[in-house]
């Protein structure tokens with residue numbers, strides 16, 4: 450049975466409760482993180498906690514736990530759920546209060562942490578890649594905040610699924626920024642390119658690790674705006690996230706990407722990424738550069 454953390458207590462999932470007046474439920478007023486766990490170790494924990502702290506600052510919600518308290522809480526959830534490989538979801542909302550758009554006078558944030566299984570990449574994806582479609586980005590102007598308010602992302606992802614694809618790649622003002630729940634990379638003439646950080650994309654932890662690995666292994670790379678035309682002309686297209694790692698997109702808008710198979714640079718980066726995971730499994734996270 451899954452054990453969750455809710456407002457200071459560790460409880461079986463079935464016993465965890467929040468008020469129906471919680472602003473997360475009523476308004477989607479909260480932020481979240483998803484952290485993969487390998488061999489019982491929280492992957493890139495420091496980076497995830499930094500991004501969480503930033504999201505909280507941006508929505509003006511004081512962080513309810515210190516860095517150490519977060520660490521202890523998360524490690525305890527991992528331990529109580531058997532260690533090994535898992536995916537940790539954590540959410541902080543502005544708490545229970547009578548419904549009013551204005552912030553409550555006294556906020557008691559609701560803190561929730563839950564573990565779920567981490568699915569390894571299917572062999573079929575490694576061999577054949579996945580399909581994606583481009584769609585207009587209908588989200589708000591602060592996609593850099595990891596907000597729980599995800600209705601546009603949900604509608605976009607479902608539209609992609611309805612078209613037989615696994616992800617929607619989002620176009621705004623003549624630029625492609627990211628997927629509905631993933632960051633975007635393209636490869637052109639041996640160079641890896643990803644859009645620079647800004648208000649229209651989430652600063653992905655996987656994205657940053659891929660850039661770090663590219664730098665450490667002399668893979669040409671650059672942060673630059675990507676147009677729909679660049680995307681269509683790319684030799685490789687990747688979508689990255691903590692739970693799906695690096696997905697090779699081999700069909701885009703019903704057309705083949707490159708040769709229609711996962712590309713050579715994707716294979717190389719996947720190898721580097723898996724090696725990095727293995728180091729973390731065995732020795733823990735290396736200090737951030």
Ligand code: PLP
Nearest residue numbers: 630631632651653654655690691
């Ligand atoms: N962009 C969006 C909109 C996301 O929801 C996610 C992850 O869920 C990402 C990018 C990838 O971020 P990360 O690599 O930190 O999982």
